[in-house]
Amino acid sequence: MAYRIQRLPSSTPLIAFAARVIAVVLALLVTALILVITGHNPFELAGEVLSSSLFDSFGLQDLGVIFMPLMLTGLSVAIGQQIGAWNIGAEGQFYAGAFAATAIGLFIPAPDWLSLILMGVGGFAAGAIWILVPTLAKAYADVSELISTLLLNFVAALLVYYVATGPWHDRMTNSATPKVAAEIPEFWGAIHWGFPIAILIAIVLALVLSNTKWGYEVRLSGSNPSAAKYAGIPVRRHLIMVMLLSGAIAGFAGMLEVAGTVHRLQGGISNNYGYIGIMVAVLARGSLIGVIFTGAFMAFIQNSGIILQTQGLTTSAVLAMTGLILFLTAIGEELSYYRITRDKV
């Protein structure tokens, strides 16, 4: 009797899901082990994390506040994946959206409601503009969007840092712009109306992708571009549109962060949401509805970081945990394509 390892052309959703769960559990176990080695009690810490995030109204609000931008950047990456484009630049588009929203909020006098609408449109537009060059480069010259979108992140981050500490800086608070007057109203504690809007965007996009001809063509272009081309589908046009949409969503996340949560533009406002969004999308396996759940999960992990800090751990511990989850998920993802069979002799 011999065992054989077989690679399958695709993994089943159940196995893929199981692989992710195992990866997350393993990551948590490794973290717990490290905590024990460094002299902490992981059960006590876990209890503190659970009680002050899930069983506390402030904690739940914090989850929501982190969830909104994370889910949207995750959605931004996931929508790009539909057509086979990796938008690593959600971070930069987030900054661009925040930048545009702040510019509109600070310098265009308008009543609050109008200002918020303009900021929202500005956020969408700025995100799309920020991904425009990588999009055209990919569509017409086949330049890898992985590199071009990534590099523009640094440009956006430095641009925001420059205006926030330079020309737009606030005298009293020194490292940020003055407060943007128009604020998205809150409906439960710190949770503002961006929350339902963000979820609505995910649901609408998921429905459009699964129920329209356009959605079908996009998915086909993503899974098999040459077949799609052969079938007469305008792959390039779809690619351009989907990538711009991906950028626009990340830009909108940046606008929500300014208008709903931070109310100022400052360096580091993205909080790595753009990068963590990649993980949200990977964990969701590119499912736009799945992003809502994995976004919530990653928000929980990020929020745990703050809780653990008050318990005397450093931020790097949480960063390491996030990295572990991604690392193990990537392994699990690959392994889920294999099965072990027993040869019949």
Place this chain on the structure above:
Amino acid sequence: MIDIRNLSRRGFLNMTAAGGAAALMSGTLARQAFAAPLAAVKEEDAIIGFGHVGPVTDEGWTWAHHQGVLAVKEKYPKLKKILEVENVPYSADATRTYRQFVSEGANMIFDTSSTGDFLHDVVKRSPKVAFMECDGRTDMPNLGWYYLAHWYPTYVIGVAAGMMSKTGKLGYVASFPVPSVFSGTNAFLMGARSVNPKATLQTIVINSWFDPQAAAQAGTALIDNGCDFLFGIMDEAAYLQVAEKRGVWAAMWNTDIRRYGPNSYVSSVVIDFKDFYVDQVGQRLAGKWSPSQTILAMGKGVDRDKWGEKVPAEVAKAADAVRDKILGGWSPFTGEIKDAKGNVKVPAGKTMSEVELYHWDWSIEGVSGLSA
């Protein structure tokens, strides 16, 4: 300790930059506060939180506040918990950290480096928690602020600088154009000019409280421009090391860090929050806490450091004489004082109040490099 709580609200508010409507509002809020203080907490049940801007190992600002935390721990060993978070950024992460303190049941929270509205957002939503903001400028029913009268020891160090500088050109490594920097640069130059009326002060703003590389570059540039006495408001020692290498004098902030430049070290604005923190926590436990505005006086929380090894004895003596005079009640910040454009800002004979000094936001004549 000057507790300016007893100043009349009207008088206090007139001195602040706050506009009429805002003043009226914060006035109303403050009355509520005094009407209903927070209930007493048993030591065993009390949780106190501290959020710091840097690491407690910075040998500067955060280290000094951490000494205060240790003092609280020593005085109240039975406290249920002390929460302490380092590197709280000036961003929405500050809001998250302070919300987390509240979630964990903190009774009192200190923000040791003003995070402004990122903190106030939490204050508003947590009426049962006492908040204190260092270098804050906002009053709320459960939020007070505290700072230190660093302008006096700075003036004393300025006197030494005026005597020791040969070129009369002084340099200042600044963080941001904020009131602490305006009062620091102005007091420093006024002290120097009291002995050398021709002295000038050149300032370089590096947009950070902790950026050794930028501070070293700024220090080098100032020395290249002819400055032979450096001062600044940094949480680390980089420009002292530059001064040591280039053979010019330097004075520092926060703590005694002379070992980074023993030959150049003149003195430091040393800070000490131990008594203040112990007192505040005690008030909160006893149910007597109400939001106060406190500026720790020279000798009671802020002072000049023991003079550097190479400081000539007659300089130390002359500067200390000025220090004694200030401790005796004399204020060097008495008119006439002109701003950089030559406008008389403080008329002859008038003395600036502590609150005016705290809110100082214009440069005196002779200070360059700070955009007001």
